[in-house]
Amino acid sequence: MYIVEIYKSVQGESSFAGLPCIFVRLAGCNLRCSWCDSEYTFTGGRKMSLEEVMAEVKRLAPVKLLEITGGEPMLQEREVVPLMESLLAYGYEVLIETSGERPLANVPKSVHKIVDVKCPASGEGGSFRMENLDALTKNDEVKFVIADRGDYEFARDFVREHGFESRVRDVLFSPAFRKDAGPERDARNCLLDPRELVEWILADGLNVRLGLQIHKFIWEPMLKGV
Numbered sequence: 346m347y348i349v350e351i352y353k354s355v356q357g358e359s360s361f362a363g364l365p366c367i368f369v370r371l372a373g374c375n376l377r378c379s380w381c382d383s384e385y386t387f388t389g390g391r392k393m394s395l396e397e398v399m400a401e402v403k404r405l406a407p408v409k410l411l412e413i414t415g416g417e418p419m420l421q422e423r424e425v426v427p428l429m430e431s432l433l434a435y436g437y438e439v440l441i442e443t444s445g446e447r448p449l450a451n452v453p454k455s456v457h458k459i460v461d462v463k464c465p466a467s468g469e470g471g472s473f474r475m476e477n478l479d480a481l482t483k484n485d486e487v488k489f490v491i492a493d494r495g496d497y498e499f500a501r502d503f504v505r506e507h508g509f510e511s512r513v514r515d516v517l518f519s520p521a522f523r524k525d526a527g528p529e530r531d532a533r534n535c536l537l538d539p540r541e542l543v544e545w546i547l548a549d550g551l552n553v554r555l556g557l558q559i560h561k562f563i564w565e566p567m568l569k570g571v
């Protein structure tokens with residue numbers, strides 16, 4: 346499989362935010378989100394065998410929470426499914442971050458899927474594969490990265506239409522970050538003010554979690570490998 350980086354940091358998103366976490370970042374993505382902060386994953390990557398990845402992961406002990414991310418990791422489904430199975434067998438708690446554009450039926454059930462449903466302002470709205478709704482369980486989380494009011498209304502309506510508040514472990518609404526973020530480690534780098542997003546959530550009575558990508562408040566937002 347083609348790997349961009351393997352490192353340990355703090356989990357910045359999801360209901361696991363704040364916990365030490367190992368990240369295995371795979372190369373390649375078939376989408377081009379307007380606010381993407383991972384364009385360096387689109388090409389290249391180092392070809393590694395499953396055994397090589399496992400050896401590198403084990404060197405980052407004792408962390409046992411691990412996220413597989415990208416790019417879009419499910420583009421390498423043939424390699425990444427056996428990797429998830431090996432990690433589970435070694436006792437890791439495994440998350441996979443995916444857009445949900447590729448089929449998710451073969452992801453092992455005990456892996457937490459964090460599915461980033463693309464909103465219209467990303468330029469990739471409509472990319473979520475609707476059959477993947479059947480693959481979502483109480484073990485999984487659905488995330489919406491929100492750049493403006495139109496994105497918020499799309500996310501709100503999608504959550505209600507598919508009953509996500511009771512169907513999955515967590516629903517995350519995250520303000521999008523600017524691609525030209527400055528070095529400030531604060532909300533000025535968000536495309537949408539988190540306060541405005543929270544006010545909309547409360548006004549509509551949504552039972553969703555605000556996600557703030559806390560690594561972008563701990564380190565400078567453009568820093569890679571953290």
Ligand code: SF4
Binds near residue numbers: 375
């Ligand atoms: S799916 Fe993720 S990696 Fe791919 S373009 Fe969108 S934000 Fe970037």
